[in-house]
Amino acid sequence: ENGTFKKLDVVVVGGGLAGSLEALFLAKRGHRVRLYEYREDIRNTPQARGRSINLALSIRGRTALREVGLEDHMINNHGIPMKGRNIHRIDGSTYIIPYDSRTKQCIYSVGRNYLNGLLLQESEKYENVERFFNHKLIASNLREGFLSFQKTDTKEIVEVNADLIIGADGAFSAVRKEIMKQPLFDYNQKYIEHGYLELCIPPDSNGGFQMPPNYLHIWPRGEFMMIALPTRTGSWTVTLFMPFTHFKSLDNEDKLLKFFEKYFPDSIPLIGKQKLIADYFAGSASPLIAIKCRPYNVEDKALIIGDAAHAVVPFYGQGMNAGFEDCTILNQLFQKPHDDLAKILKEFSDTRWEDTFAISDLAMYNYIEMRDLVTRPSYLLRKAIDDVIFWLVPKVWIPLYNSVTFSTIPYTQCIKNRQWQDKVLNRSLLFLGAVTSAAGAFYVYKKIVGLS
Numbered sequence: 453e454n455g456t457f458k459k460l461d462v463v464v465v466g467g468g469l470a471g472s473l474e475a476l477f478l479a480k481r482g483h484r485v486r487l488y489e490y491r492e493d494i495r496n497t498p499q500a501r502g503r504s505i506n507l508a509l510s511i512r513g514r515t516a517l518r519e520v521g522l523e524d525h526m527i528n529n530h531g532i533p534m535k536g537r538n539i540h541r542i543d544g545s546t547y548i549i550p551y552d553s554r555t556k557q558c559i560y561s562v563g564r565n566y567l568n569g570l571l572l573q574e575s576e577k578y579e580n581v582e583r584f585f586n587h588k589l590i591a592s593n594l595r596e597g598f599l600s601f602q603k604t605d606t607k608e609i610v611e612v613n614a615d616l617i618i619g620a621d622g623a624f625s626a627v628r629k630e631i632m633k634q635p636l637f638d639y640n641q642k643y644i645e646h647g648y649l650e651l652c653i654p655p656d657s658n659g660g661f662q663m664p665p666n667y668l669h670i671w672p673r674g675e676f677m678m679i680a681l682p683t684r685t686g687s688w689t690v691t692l693f694m695p696f697t698h699f700k701s702l703d704n705e706d707k708l709l710k711f712f713e714k715y716f717p718d719s720i721p722l723i724g725k726q727k728l729i730a731d732y733f734a735g736s737a738s739p740l741i742a743i744k745c746r747p748y749n750v751e752d753k754a755l756i757i758g759d760a761a762h763a764v765v766p767f768y769g770q771g772m773n774a775g776f777e778d779c780t781i782l783n784q785l786f787q788k789p790h791d792d793l794a795k796i797l798k799e800f801s802d803t804r805w806e807d808t809f810a811i812s813d814l815a816m817y818n819y820i821e822m823r824d825l826v827t828r829p830s831y832l833l834r835k836a837i838d839d840v841i842f843w844l845v846p847k848v849w850i851p852l853y854n855s856v857t858f859s860t861i862p863y864t865q866c867i868k869n870r871q872w873q874d875k876v877l878n879r880s881l882l883f884l885g886a887v888t889s890a891a892g893a894f895y896v897y898k899k900i901v902g903l904s
């Protein structure tokens with residue numbers, strides 16, 4: 453497996469989704485891996501923590517899980533297939549927009565804790581992986597391969613050295629903060645004006661789903677929206693996305709209920725009035741951040757992956773998937789028949805950023821599609837045209853959503869394909885317009901000539 457590559461002593465900072473998956477990839481290649489995680493072991497903490505309870509897993513994430521032998525388990529034993537968007541109108545009626553009417557591909561609702569726990573559990577199978585929880589990275593010298601952690605319980609300081617440091621410590625990465633001190637490091641962060649708050653639709657009295665389970669449910673309301681993903685217990689994780697100003701204005705029970713009665717009336721009996729009030733006021737809206745930066749590596753010593761390298765807003769359901777794709781790409785680079793780690797890390801950094809910038813832009817765009825465009829006839833017409841052409845020439849014409857979600861075509865290429873499709877459709881429309889006008893002119897001319 454390891455090819456010609458020498459065995460490395462690797463420290464992975466962050467045992468979240470990307471870090472625990474990367475640890476597996478490295479372990480499979482025979483490297484020594486030490487995984488340091490700030491929080492306690494997620495397998496011992498029953499309540500959901502982290503930034504969202506459920507996530508949509510699609511092909512890029514699945515491809516990475518397949519490489520470490522966990523795809524089948526996630527898809528067949530845990531994930532709940534979602535085959536399209538189930539749109540809720542204000543009057544409570546619904547309609548369905550399938551994701552892929554041609555090959556019926558689905559995205560899968562998976563539990564964050566479950567997946568994270570499974571990845572950590574899998575790493576127990578490898579003797580060359582050690583896990584250290586309750587360790588917070590507090591200082592580092594990346595060029596020296598030096599890291600200093602503080603134990604969150606005893607406050608003891610633990611110092612370690614590594615051949616290679618993988619920073620998978622999320623959007624507020626401490627490893628990235630260290631890389632930022634390097635000259636020529638580009639960094640851009642954006643908080644959007646909207647935040648999110650999680651609510652819950654409980655199971656019905658028989659423990660079943662209160663809504664059709666195999667869809668991602670959306671209540672698009674123009675400037676804001678609510679979505680719901682099914683969980684394995686029959687409940688739904690509901691996420692309300694809207695401007696912080698809206699959250700702030702709903703500061704008492706009466707205002708909250710009036711707001712829900714006006715915009716999401718069909719959800720009130722599903723959530724339950726008292727539960728809605730309790731859950732809404734139990735938490736506060738969380739911010740959403742997008743981070744673009746580069747390069748991702750420091751020579752042959754350190755590399756950031758996942759949200760640490762490219763946090764995106766969640767509207768394309770691609771954050772985790774893109775982080776998992778990082779692991780696949782890195783693994784492919786490690787398979788190259790040479791022994792130059794600096795080259796590998798540089799190649800990852802040089803080739804990956806354009807695609808992560810692209811998915812960041814796509815995710816910003818998709819918020820508008822989900823909360824607003826899906827209700828518009830022009831969107832539905834375009835989707836119908838895309839679907840028909842996709843049906844006729846599936847290799848040539850893959851609609852944007854399908855290429856992002858159901859293919860591993862690089863994100864930049866997905867955008868280029870869409871731009872090309874837009875051009876073709878615009879030209880066809882122009883051509884049709886010209887033909888219709890010419891036919892009309894000819895008809896009028898014939899009439900005039902006929903009259904004279």
Ligand code: FAD
Nearest residue numbers: 466468469470490508589621622758759766769771772773
């Ligand atoms: P994280 O999951 O943030 O993990 C980082 C880990 O590093 C954490 O465990 C943290 O404790 C640890 N850490 C942090 N600092 C330190 C330190 N100093 N020392 C040691 N350890 C440290 N993505 C999808 O693909 N599909 C979806 O449907 C989807 N939905 C989302 C919905 C919402 C509301 C949000 C906010 C995000 C969503 N995402 C989704 C994105 C997804 O959650 C992230 O992309 C993913 O969690 C990134 O994984 P990560 O391992 O890079 O970072």
